Amino acid sequence: MATRVLHRPIRGIYAVVALLAIGAVGCSDVSDAVDSAKDGAKKMARQRSVFSLGIGDCYNPNGEVAGETFAVEIVPCGEAHAGQVVGEFNIDGEKTYPGEDAVAAIADERCPVEAGKFAQDTWALPKGVDLFYYTPTKESWATGDRAVSCTYTSESGKSTGSLQADAKSLKPEQTAYLKGANAVYDALWANQPDADSVEEDLDGYKAQAKAVAAALDAHLEGVQDIEGTEIGKLREQLKKTAEHWKKAANATDVDAFYLAYDRAFTGLDPNKTVAARKELGLATTVPADEAEVWAA
Structure with missing residues (x-):
């Protein structure tokens, strides 16, 4: 820092x-x-x-x-x-x-x-x-x-x-996608609990899941009118992912949380957004630090 x-x-x-x-x-x-x-x-x-x-x-x-x-x-x-x-x-x-x-x-x-x-x-x-x-x-x-x-x-x-040069040339559909996508990952990392395991802070991890689910709902609303085959596929995939995050947020115990979280986190794999990004004319190379997180 x-x-x-x-x-x-x-x-x-x-x-x-x-x-x-x-x-x-x-x-x-x-x-x-x-x-x-x-x-x-x-x-x-x-x-x-x-x-x-x-x-x-x-x-x-x-x-x-x-x-x-x-x-x-x-x-x-x-x-x-x-x-x-x-x-x-x-x-x-x-x-x-x-x-x-x-x-x-x-x-x-x-x-x-x-x-x-x-x-x-x-x-x-x-x-x-x-x-x-x-x-x-x-x-x-x-x-x-x-x-x-x-x-x-x-x-x-x-x-x-x-x-900022590239930002000024963005099209409305590109801006809408990026605004929602950035908010989803911001919600994920900004609400990451300090505890290393769910057993230590189930409530903290459930709060994180709730924040991510809300961000995904907003993201889906923001891109609902964008046309395209790949963006359509991504919307359907993100709808399922949002449901897994909601299940994690409402988990009654650690085991239930883990079952939902596994699919929820996998659903945010940035590699799954590459085709939609290409269709929208955005950058398609996953940043190294993000690729490393999901590869693990």
Whole structure:
């Protein structure tokens, strides 16, 4: 998780070091050193506080992606960059700092939703890109910081272009499908109980099943008027899947839950949506992390 921290920038020191380095090289290396200094100066001129990040900003982290930071390099989205801010919100209703775990839990729940508004088709994201977020620390909270910045960022590799470019060209039926599908998987993961087994928290797992069933009902309503052979097949399959989730939500004991959950979870296998996605003209490569979950 990437976090904020209030800190005074030391960009001036870096600029001085870059310039002084020119005098320490031979004449044959002066040109390379000048180019290097220019690149360094350009990077420093682009440094911005993480407190000033806005939706749509493309950037490169200074060092490791995860960890505390106070500044990043803002770059035009047409240039190679590691991350882009895709959503933001304020943590409201908390008078005192709720703690790192609580803040992370809020971001875990809200950021997928906010990111989905910006780049709806997560299957179309560049390879290696994951959801990260900058959150307040205890120190920055004391100064009034309540903002969470949600980003899609790669820990190794860069891409060009804005992630929102494809979203602007989506057709109504594509948007309807993605809105519902994203909500289903958000419901699944946002309501995942902390307990490792159903025996430890049957009520928690039943609550998760209820949330997924509700999301599936909404998804089915959203795509009911979309025409197409494959989307029709997917609708029928999701109707059956929704019924299994409802059975899991109403299970009276652990055994009954497991019987329903097995078919319910299998019914959400993203591989079963590929044909419908192709028919709708959406990305058809299942993200590696999702493929791994259902392969297991």
